[in-house]
Amino acid sequence: xxxxxxxxxxxxxxxxxxxxxxxxxxxxxxxxxxxxxxxxxxxxxxxxxxxxxxxxxxxxxxxxxxxxxxxxxxxxxxxxxxxxxxxxxxxxxxxxxxxxxxxxxxxxxxxxxxxxxxxxxxxxxxxxxxxxxxxxxxxxxxxxxxxxxxxxxxxxxxxxxxxxxxxxxxxxxxxxxxxxxxxxxxxxxxxxxxxxxxxxxxxxxxxxxxxxxxxxxxxxxxxxxxxxxxxxxxxxxxxxxxxxxxxxxxxxxxxxxxxxxxxxxxxxxxxxxxxxxxxxxxxxxxxxxxxxxxxxxxxxxxxxxxxxxxxxxxxxxxxxxxxxxxxxxxxxxxxxxxxxxxxxxxxxxxxxxxxxxxxxxxxxxxxxxxxxxxxxxxxxxxxxxxxxxxxxxxxxxxxxxxxxxxxxxxxxxxxxxxxxxxxxxxxxxxxxxxxxxxxxxxxxxxxxxxxxxxxxxxxxxxxxxxxxxxxxxxxxxxxxxxxxxxxxxxxxxxxx
Numbered sequence: 001x002x003x004x005x006x007x008x009x010x011x012x013x014x015x016x017x018x019x020x021x022x023x024x025x026x027x028x029x030x031x032x033x034x035x036x037x038x039x040x041x042x043x044x045x046x047x048x049x050x051x052x053x054x055x056x057x058x059x060x061x062x063x064x065x066x067x068x069x070x071x072x073x074x075x076x077x078x079x080x081x082x083x084x085x086x087x088x089x090x091x092x093x094x095x096x097x098x099x100x101x102x103x104x105x106x107x108x109x110x111x112x113x114x115x116x117x118x119x120x121x122x123x124x125x126x127x128x129x130x131x132x133x134x135x136x137x138x139x140x141x142x143x144x145x146x147x148x149x150x151x152x153x154x155x156x157x158x159x160x161x162x163x164x165x166x167x168x169x170x171x172x173x174x175x176x177x178x179x180x181x182x183x184x185x186x187x188x189x190x191x192x193x194x195x196x197x198x199x200x201x202x203x204x205x206x207x208x209x210x211x212x213x214x215x216x217x218x219x220x221x222x223x224x225x226x227x228x229x230x231x232x233x234x235x236x237x238x239x240x241x242x243x244x245x246x247x248x249x250x251x252x253x254x255x256x257x258x259x260x261x262x263x264x265x266x267x268x269x270x271x272x273x274x275x276x277x278x279x280x281x282x283x284x285x286x287x288x289x290x291x292x293x294x295x296x297x298x299x300x301x302x303x304x305x306x307x308x309x310x311x312x313x314x315x316x317x318x319x320x321x322x323x324x325x326x327x328x329x330x331x332x333x334x335x336x337x338x339x340x341x342x343x344x345x346x347x348x349x350x351x352x353x354x355x356x357x358x359x360x361x362x363x364x365x366x367x368x369x370x371x372x373x374x375x376x377x378x379x380x381x382x383x384x385x386x387x388x389x390x391x392x393x394x395x396x397x398x399x400x401x402x403x404x405x406x407x408x409x410x411x412x413x414x415x416x417x418x419x420x421x422x423x424x425x426x427x428x429x430x431x432x433x434x435x436x437x438x439x440x441x442x443x444x445x446x447x448x449x450x451x452x453x454x455x456x457x458x459x460x461x462x463x464x465x466x467x468x469x470x471x472x473x474x475x476x477x478x479x480x481x482x483x484x485x486x487x488x489x490x491x492x493x494x495x496x
Contacts, residue, residue, distance in 0.1 A: 001094060003102040005052040005064070008035070015060050016053050019087040027123040028085045031063050038065060045069070049082070054099045061095045062086040064103060070111065076161075079107055081117040100133040104152065113153045118145035121209075141194040141210050162195040163187075163493040170482045171472060173198040179474040180208035180362065183486075184392035186400060186467045187494035194393060200362035200473060201376060203369060213346060213353075213361040214471040215377060216388040216456045217449025218272070219395065220349070221315055223338065224330060224384035225262050225431035226402070226412070228322055229420060230337040233413045237325060246321045250289050250298055260305055261318040262431050263424035267302035270295055270313025273386050275378025275452050277371050278352060283381040285320040289313070293381070308426040312385035315431070319384035330383045341411060342397050347390040349383040361389070362473045364453015378452045386451055392469035399460030399467035402445070406462045421445050421462055434462075442495065448484065455479060457487035466495050 008016055021028050041049035048069045054062035067080035081103060086096045107115050119126050135148040136158055151157060160168045171181055180198030196208040231237040244254030260266040273295060283293050291297030298313045319330055331349040339347055363376025380387040404410050405417035420430040427435050434445045443463055449456035455475055460467035468491045470483055
């Protein structure tokens with residue numbers, strides 16, 4: 001079989017348009033759509049999009065279209081197999097594999113050093129063909145499609161970079177049974193990408209995917225603050241009222257307000273919480289704050305309002321006051337006031353984690369081997385401080401909602417969002433770190449998170465639609481430092 005790639009003109013256009021795949025192959029756009037997209041691309045950047053008819057000997061068997069742009073600054077955007085299809089009559093006869101070999105030769109002969117393509121992760125037949133041709137998943141998901149790459153010069157090794165960062169090397173992710181990372185980015189060009197690598201469960205071949213749940217640790221705090229502020233915007237909570245009378249058993253001397261608790265300036269102890277084995281009998285907030293769990297009793301240890309002293313205990317006290325005032329649980333309130341308006345399908349204060357969600361949840365560190373093979377994570381009764389389960393994709397949605405609220409209002413009133421993202425002391429607002437960067441050309445907000453076995457870094461711009469979320473199922477001092485560096489570097493590169 002001799003494969004040739006021929007230009008499309010009036011002599012073969014109708015025949016190319018008549019080509020089709022099987023009904024059970026909905027992953028490929030019709031050739032009519034592809035040629036229309038070629039014409040649009042040609043008008044914008046002549047010569048970059050290149051469509052071809054695929055012939056086996058003298059028989060038309062398929063269609064392909066390339067992105068070929070050696071002048072593009074980003075090497076990852078220069079060479080793409082944009083479309084590829086073999087007509088249903090010629091599938092299973094070796095045409096696809098032979099055509100891919102010819103396509104690869106075309107790019108090699110014209111100086112390309114690597115070739116990318118993307119397809120839906122469910123396209124098992126297509127992935128089989130691409131894998132045989134030497135393409136490998138990069139871990140990036142773009143517009144719900146998995147991005148694959150093949151090196152054309154030198155050894156066929158994956159270029160493991162995401163927005164210029166070698167994530168796997170930084171986090172020491174090796175093989176299919178170690179630790180795993182999930183990243184989502186909305187960048188300055190309006191693109192949304194995700195990156196996944198490694199295993200969601202140490203010791204298992206359990207590939208991380210963009211929908212996999214991770215514990216968010218202290219990123220739970222801004223999720224709680226958003227929920228509370230929605231009630232403030234509706235006039236159901238007075239943000240600055242003294243709430244000491246709502247929780248009198250834990251406040252010997254007032255006043256105490258939500259802003260003091262959310263900004264960690266109320267002077268309370270209990271920096272963080274270690275959680276409990278997943279099989280732990282549920283504990284009430286009152287139990288936790290009374291010292292009946294595995295942490296000391298809540299008490300004020302510093303003067304009220306005089307300094308920033310991080311206190312998960314203070315956040316837990318705020319949650320108790322919130323639930324008593326509203327008569328609802330934080331889980332229910334978050335679902336109604338945050339998850340539903342923002343279209344979040346996999347984010348919530350799932351404590352304990354619902355059994356139907358366990359199948360696509362990451363396990364932290366090596367808890368499955370050490371404590372519970374079926375539940376490799378801890379239970380956190382302190383929902384507002386540490387109890388959020390989510391995905392990087394949905395953290396990005398939250399970040400964008402807050403950023404847009406800060407600029408023009410929306411999810412939160414503009415005044416409320418600005419209150420949340422205005423520092424009270426030491427660069428910390430209401431459950432958010434806030435800082436200026438690059439001589440105030442950008443204003444950044446975010447939060448880190450650490451639960452037993454989970455790390456999260458989350459940053460977003462207050463001035464633009466840019467957000468980065470990184471989640472990892474291992475905790476070490478080196479990994480903690482690497483996570484912040486990774487998030488900040490990706491943010492910087494995504495902004496440019």
